[in-house]
Amino acid sequence: MHVAVMGLNDGVVQLAERDGRWNLGEVSPIGHVESMAVDPANPNRIYAGAAEDGLWRSDDGGATWERVGAGITRPVVATVAVSGSRAGSDGNVVYVGTQLSAVYRSEDGGRTFEELRSFQDIPSRPIWATPPAPDTHHVCSLVADPPGGEGVILVGLEQAGVVRSSDGGETWDDLRPLADEDPHSMLVHPDAPGRVYIAGGVSYCESSDCGDSWNRQVDGFEVTYFDRMAIDPGDPDTIVISAAHEPFTGHGVFPSSQTWSTVYRRTNGSGWSEVTEGLPSREGTAMGFLAANAAEAGVFYYATLPGELYRSTDGGGSWRREDADAIGAHRVTGLVCTEI
Amino acid sequence: MANYEMFGALDALEAGGYGDRPATRAELQGLALMMGLAPMAHRVHAQVGRLKSVRDRVLTVAAQLDELREQGVIDDTQAGRFRELSLRVRELAERQPDPNSKAQGAPAAFEFLWSDAFEDEAWERVRREARLAFTALRPEDDPWLG
Numbered sequence: 064m065h066v067a068v069m070g071l072n073d074g075v076v077q078l079a080e081r082d083g084r085w086n087l088g089e090v091s092p093i094g095h096v097e098s099m100a101v102d103p104a105n106p107n108r109i110y111a112g113a114a115e116d117g118l119w120r121s122d123d124g125g126a127t128w129e130r131v132g133a134g135i136t137r138p139v140v141a142t143v144a145v146s147g148s149r150a151g152s153d154g155n156v157v158y159v160g161t162q163l164s165a166v167y168r169s170e171d172g173g174r175t176f177e178e179l180r181s182f183q184d185i186p187s188r189p190i191w192a193t194p195p196a197p198d199t200h201h202v203c204s205l206v207a208d209p210p211g212g213e214g215v216i217l218v219g220l221e222q223a224g225v226v227r228s229s230d231g232g233e234t235w236d237d238l239r240p241l242a243d244e245d246p247h248s249m250l251v252h253p254d255a256p257g258r259v260y261i262a263g264g265v266s267y268c269e270s271s272d273c274g275d276s277w278n279r280q281v282d283g284f285e286v287t288y289f290d291r292m293a294i295d296p297g298d299p300d301t302i303v304i305s306a307a308h309e310p311f312t313g314h315g316v317f318p319s320s321q322t323w324s325t326v327y328r329r330t331n332g333s334g335w336s337e338v339t340e341g342l343p344s345r346e347g348t349a350m351g352f353l354a355a356n357a358a359e360a361g362v363f364y365y366a367t368l369p370g371e372l373y374r375s376t377d378g379g380g381s382w383r384r385e386d387a388d389a390i391g392a393h394r395v396t397g398l399v400c401t402e403i
Numbered sequence: 404m405a406n407y408e409m410f411g412a413l414d415a416l417e418a419g420g421y422g423d424r425p426a427t428r429a430e431l432q433g434l435a436l437m438m439g440l441a442p443m444a445h446r447v448h449a450q451v452g453r454l455k456s457v458r459d460r461v462l463t464v465a466a467q468l469d470e471l472r473e474q475g476v477i478d479d480t481q482a483g484r485f486r487e488l489s490l491r492v493r494e495l496a497e498r499q500p501d502p503n504s505k506a507q508g509a510p511a512a513f514e515f516l517w518s519d520a521f522e523d524e525a526w527e528r529v530r531r532e533a534r535l536a537f538t539a540l541r542p543e544d545d546p547w548l549g
Contacts, residue, residue: 097548114546114548115546138546139546139548141548162546162548192534193547193548193549194439194440194441194444194530194534194549195435195436195438195439195440195530195533195534195537196439196534196537196538196541196547196549197531197534197535197538198538199546199547199549201548201549203549221548221549222441222549265443281513287447287513287516288447308447308451309444309447309448309451310444311410311448311453312451316410316413
């Protein structure tokens with residue numbers, strides 16, 4: 064059964080697909096969800112980072128949740144990620160990034176964490192900041208053990224850049240040149256060894272050497288602000304990305320001004336181009352959340368902030384709004400899709 | 404993006420301005436946010452014509468700070484921090500009457516975004532003060548994840 068799990072401003076909720084209809088479960092009030100991740104070794108297991116309300120885990124595809132995360136000593140869980148290949152004692156190894164920036168690792172399915180303390184000694188740390196607050200910075204994206212790079216950890220820092228460890232977090236290379244300095248989303252694909260993708264606040268960029276070096280791609284884009292991204296599980300060259308001219312209208316934070324966002328797509332052999340067929344109007348729509356289900360090649364999902372669910376079955380070329388229960392007054396803050 | 408109260412307070416400014424309407428704490432926080440953004444963000448806001456209206460509103464509400472403090476809308480520290488910000492902004496305004504004009508006539512949107520506009524010392528002073536003001540005005544329970 065296909066499942067879409069929406070992070071919300073005040074919890075998390077599962078939508079389960081039956082006979083072409085998406086049925087809404089009960090909202091689990093775990094707090095403001097900032098980040099979610101599916102364990103690639105167990106599609107029933109999902110983690111949700113709920114800002115000041117800590118880390119949560121579901122073992123039934125997002126229907127029910129339990130608080131985990133003992134040992135995370137910073138107060139705000141900003142990012143959660145699961146190793147692509149490294150197994151722990153209970154599922155794959157889990158990483159959490161926090162505000163203020165710190166990285167924690169769990170070998171036991173998120174129950175207990177240990178901090179990667181050498182992360183605090185990275186030389187550029189004094190200049191990390193999430194403007195305009197001078198006293199905060201946080202981890203906004205994280206990739207661990209990418210294909211072809213066991214032991215590599217890439218940490219995206221909001222409005223700072225990307226730092227890299229090649230030895231499992233023992234030592235760190237400082238900010239990687241040309242990696243986006245605002246790396247909102249960082250992903251890898253199991254069939255693309257060495258390749259890392261970033262949708263950032265300044266650019267879209269890729270690495271072909273597990274994040275050591277980066278190149279920025281601008282051809283085809285008419286915007287420079289990118290937020291969420293998904294890669295076709297069946298094709299590492301097919302990518303969709305949410306985009307806007309700038310964050311304020313892109314996130315729709317000024318209700319009376321023109322909210323505007325769009326979606327770009329790239330396939331093997333073609334450059335970036337805008338996709339509109341079947342998606343909500345660019346005008347009036349804030350950047351939504353893109354996701355792929357590892358069990359569905361060629362399929363992408365897109366959730367708007369009010370909770371409308373869209374699905375593409377042709378690798379993002381065209382979309383259709385799904386028949387799904389409404390989420391009511393909640394606001395979507397994240398999306399993962401899995402198979403249970 | 405966190406803190407919808409703050410963005411909501413900025414919304415009327417975006418919609419056409421407050422005139423002399425008294426500011427709220429959330430609006431002051433939002434104005435500090437806007438002035439404390441990174442240079443590329445300021446270039447974006449100049450491109451879309453927003454930077455001058457934000458800058459002008461900072462100067463307008465600076466005259467309200469004593470009254471807002473007396474009314475308990477903001478405390479002494481918050482008023483002091485915003486006043487410092489407004490002084491740096493005024494210095495900048497005297498030198499650069501319309502920051503939006505920097506974006507006008509730029510050969511291409513992309514080229515302007517990747518330029519070094521708004522990266523001089525005066526703008527850095529503004530950003531430093533704005534970030535301190537933002538922190539002073541931020542509610543204690545707002546984690547600010549950006």
